[in-house]
Amino acid sequence: MKAVIILSGGLDSTTLLYYMLRREHSIKAMSFNYGQRHVKELDYAKKVCKKLGVEHEVVDIRNIGKLISNSSLMGKGKIPEGHYQAESMKSTVVPNRNMIMLSIAIGWAENMKYEAVAIANHSGDHAIYPDCTPKFIELLDMAANVGTYQGINIYAPFTDINKNDVAMLGLGMGIDYDKDSWTCYKGLEVACGKCGSCTERKEALDYAKNKLSKTNS
Amino acid sequence: MKAVIILSGGLDSTTLLYYMLRREHSIKAMSFNYGQRHVKELDYAKKVCKKLGVEHEVVDIRNIGKLISNSSLMGKGKIPEGHYQAESMKSTVVPNRNMIMLSIAIGWAENMKYEAVAIANHSGDHAIYPDCTPKFIELLDMAANVGTYQGINIYAPFTDINKNDVAMLGLGMGIDYDKDSWTCYKGLEVACGKCGSCTERKEALDYAKNKLSKTNS
Numbered sequence: 001m002k003a004v005i006i007l008s009g010g011l012d013s014t015t016l017l018y019y020m021l022r023r024e025h026s027i028k029a030m031s032f033n034y035g036q037r038h039v040k041e042l043d044y045a046k047k048v049c050k051k052l053g054v055e056h057e058v059v060d061i062r063n064i065g066k067l068i069s070n071s072s073l074m075g076k077g078k079i080p081e082g083h084y085q086a087e088s089m090k091s092t093v094v095p096n097r098n099m100i101m102l103s104i105a106i107g108w109a110e111n112m113k114y115e116a117v118a119i120a121n122h123s124g125d126h127a128i129y130p131d132c133t134p135k136f137i138e139l140l141d142m143a144a145n146v147g148t149y150q151g152i153n154i155y156a157p158f159t160d161i162n163k164n165d166v167a168m169l170g171l172g173m174g175i176d177y178d179k180d181s182w183t184c185y186k187g188l189e190v191a192c193g194k195c196g197s198c199t200e201r202k203e204a205l206d207y208a209k210n211k212l213s214k215t216n217s
Numbered sequence: 218m219k220a221v222i223i224l225s226g227g228l229d230s231t232t233l234l235y236y237m238l239r240r241e242h243s244i245k246a247m248s249f250n251y252g253q254r255h256v257k258e259l260d261y262a263k264k265v266c267k268k269l270g271v272e273h274e275v276v277d278i279r280n281i282g283k284l285i286s287n288s289s290l291m292g293k294g295k296i297p298e299g300h301y302q303a304e305s306m307k308s309t310v311v312p313n314r315n316m317i318m319l320s321i322a323i324g325w326a327e328n329m330k331y332e333a334v335a336i337a338n339h340s341g342d343h344a345i346y347p348d349c350t351p352k353f354i355e356l357l358d359m360a361a362n363v364g365t366y367q368g369i370n371i372y373a374p375f376t377d378i379n380k381n382d383v384a385m386l387g388l389g390m391g392i393d394y395d396k397d398s399w400t401c402y403k404g405l406e407v408a409c410g411k412c413g414s415c416t417e418r419k420e421a422l423d424y425a426k427n428k429l430s431k432t433n434s
Contacts (some may be wrong), residue, residue, distance in 0.1 A: 055282065063277055068324040096324035099364055103320040107285040107313035131364040139360035146356065147316055147348035 001118040002026045003155060004109045006101050006132050007049070007056070011201050012120035012158065014048055014181040015170035019157070020118060021052060022173060022199065028055045028112075029084030030105050034094070035065035035074050038187030048180045057103060068095040072185075079185045081194040089128050089196050092185065098131035100153065110148045116142070122158040122166055167204035171212055177205065195210060219243045220333040220372060221260050223318050224266070224273070226258030228418050229337035229375065231265055231398040232387040236374070236410045238269060239390060245272045247328075251311065251427040252291050260397035267395045276321060289341060289402075296402045298411040306413050309402065309408050315348035319357060319371065327365045335363070339375040339383055342416065351376050360430030384396035388429055394422065 005020060007013045008031040031045045042058060049056035065074060070081050072091040080088040097118065103181055105117040125132035141154035158166055170177065183201040184191035191198050222237060224230045224246040237244055248262045259275060260360065266273035283289060289296050289308040297305040315336065322334040342349035359372035375383055400418040401408035408415050 004299050019252035059284070060276075060280055064324070067274065067276070067321070070328050092368070094324075095327035096320055096361075096365060096369075099320040099360065100317075100324055103313060103316040104281050107281070107311075107317055110312035111285045111287050130366060133363065134358055136364040139356055139363065142315075143316065143353055143360055146350065147353040148313060149310070149347060152313075175430070188422045 001116055001155070001197075002109075002112075002114040003028075003118045004105045004112075004114055005029050005118040006105055006120070007031050007182060009045035009046045009048070009167050010118075010183050010197070011170070011177055011181050011204070012122055012163070012166055014044075014177070015166050015175060016049065016118060016120040016158065017052070017054065018175055019169065021054070027118075028108075028114075030108060031058045031100075032101055032104075033058060033060045033062060034097070035062045035069065036094075036187070037075060037079070038182070038185050040112060040175065040187045041182040044180065044182040044187065051180070055107070059105075061100070064117065065094075068097075070095070073185070076133065079192075079195045082196060082199060092196065093129060094110075096131060098129070098136070106144050106148065106152050109152050110150050113150060114152070116151060116153045116155045118155040118157075118160055120166075121156055122154075122163055123160055124163045163200055163204040167208035170212060171208045177201075178203040218333055219326075219329075219331040220335045221329075222246050222329055222335040223322055224248050224262045226260070226262035226265070226398060226399045227414070228354045228387070228398050228421070229339055229380070229383055230408065231261075231394070232383050232390075233335060233337040233392050234265065234271065235392055236386065238271075242316070244335075245274065245331075247325060248275045248316075248411070249318050249321075250272065250275060250279060251275045251314070252279045252286065253404070254290060254292055254296070255399070255402050257404045258399040258425070261397065261399040268397075274325070278317070278321075281317065281397075282311075283354040283416075285314075285317075287312070296409075296412045299413060299416060309413060309433060310346060311349060315321075315353070316357065319361070322339055323369050324360045324366065326369050327367050330367060331369070332367060333370045333372045333373075334408075334419070335372040337383075338373055339374055339380055340377055355433045380417055381424040384425035385428060388422075388425045395417075 121132040144152045187197045339351040361369045402412040
């Protein structure tokens with residue numbers, strides 16, 4: 001499969017990148033600068049693409065970001081701490097972000113006569129991000145399919161598994177997440193360890209490492 | 218209804234703008250500079266919004282345009298002449314343009330707590346633009362609905378009528394298309410009168426004027 005992968009530089013999309021390369025898909029990666037506080041994640045996206053020899057396009061959509069900037073991820077208010085299920089985490093929702101990123105990636109894929117666009121949404125995202133749900137992905141997949149000459153598909157293999165499973169998969173493939181990915185929403189020098197994104201990352205990696213340690217004992 | 222209308226500055230979306238204002242919808246307009254040759258259309262969009270007192274946002278997405286630029290509308294090759302049904306008109310297709318524009322407008326609408334995004338695709342577009350078909354619009358409407366907290370809808374009232382009907386509607390509302398809209402794909406000082414877009418515009422306006430002249434006789 002020839003596919004464009006949407007790569008944030010975080011744990012999930014980095015895992016998907018490795019996963020698709022393992023399966024010998026032909027891939028180009030696309031990342032977005034929409035004015036996020038944690039723009040640092042893009043450095044990690046660049047680094048991992050360079051390491052893996054994947055062509056990488058960073059699209060500057062900060063002028064779109066300005067129009068949809070009522071999100072704590074974009075400098076409005078404080079980044080909440082804790083779990084994605086919490087009501088306060090809604091402040092991290094960036095309006096229609098996934099559709100915007102997918103639509104641009106679909107255009108790029110169509111232009112190159114590629115077949116698919118890959119995205120690493122997982123089941124833990126569903127609670128607060130409406131554009132990460134199975135229904136949304138299914139509908140956008142159908143829309144992309146009828147709206148392009150190539151009949152582009154959305155490839156979202158993690159939709160029905162959770163972040164623990166994604167981390168298991170990644171550690172199984174030997175990914176060094178400290179080197180290859182960035183998660184913290186605050187985007188400071190060192191990850192804060194407390195924001196929703198840090199919390200979920202740490203729990204998922206702890207879960208996976210714990211499971212793996214049992215396989216070795 | 219509070220809605221964002223995608224306004225190209227051409228006949229169809231200008232008609233939709235007038236139509237929605239007549240129905241007392243609360244509207245903001247959004248136009249896109251994607252690197253089109255006929256960027257002149259944006260001057261008409263600005264002018265008509267100013268005249269009608271509609272807030273207007275022009276979004277510069279030329280860096281996205283560069284990634285999807287295998288279209289004669291964006292300087293690659295010659296603008297074809299004749300009808301939209303002709304095979305040569307496929308060169309005017311800009312990959313996934315409608316989904317890209319709609320997704321950005323949906324994000325803006327969601328951010329302002331608006332209810333809908335309006336687009337002026339009509340049945341004459343279906344032949345060559347896959348992202349103007351009823352099926353595409355229906356699927357994207359459903360995706361926007363589940364993908365946003367506002368449950369945004371796509372309002373595309375011209376999907377099942379043709380350009381002749383749109384022109385009839387516009388002349389009925391007293392629109393002065395020469396002053397209020399620009400259609401020619403070539404974007405020169407004066408409309409060429411031969412490109413697909415000019416051809417269809419002229420035929421639609423001739424049709425409508427002819428019909429109207431009969432009502433007066």
